[in-house]
Amino acid sequence: MTTIDELQAAVRAFTDEREWGQFHTPKNLIMALTGELGELAEIFQWLTPEQADQLDPQQRKQTSDELADVFIYLLRLADVLDIDLAHAVRSKLASNGSKYPVDQARGNATKYTELRTSSGTD
Structure with a gap:
């Protein structure tokens, strides 16, 4: 590879x-x-x-x-x-993981700023 x-x-x-x-x-x-x-x-x-x-x-x-x-x-x-692109990608994925928790983001395209309000949680 x-x-x-x-x-x-x-x-x-x-x-x-x-x-x-x-x-x-x-x-x-x-x-x-x-x-x-x-x-x-x-x-x-x-x-x-x-x-x-x-x-x-x-x-x-x-x-x-x-x-x-x-x-x-x-x-x-x-x-x-x-x-360092590899480091930048890993860092961004970690950041995005925090913004888009699986339990709130799975199966929808809602922007992270709207996830908590649209899911009914605080």
Whole structure:
């Protein structure tokens, strides 16, 4: 299994070989990430929910490529900002676990600020 650190190192090496680090400011990486998210959204923009669940081979390939682009920019941004993504994800999951207790959040999409009032508990 490939680790996040290994992927970040591969992206860093790819960037360093091309001397692109000078362009990889946090602002530029966020803008590039946003652009790639837009390209991912474009694949699904006019699909029905059923079509989105049943992508054809070309759409799956496009989706795979765009997800990779998004992840590459995300990895690079975290690397440039010296943020440990694995730690950040584990920390955020713990925080979200507190905001969304299983007994209150299971099976609904209620925002955490409304969970206690909508469940009838205090």
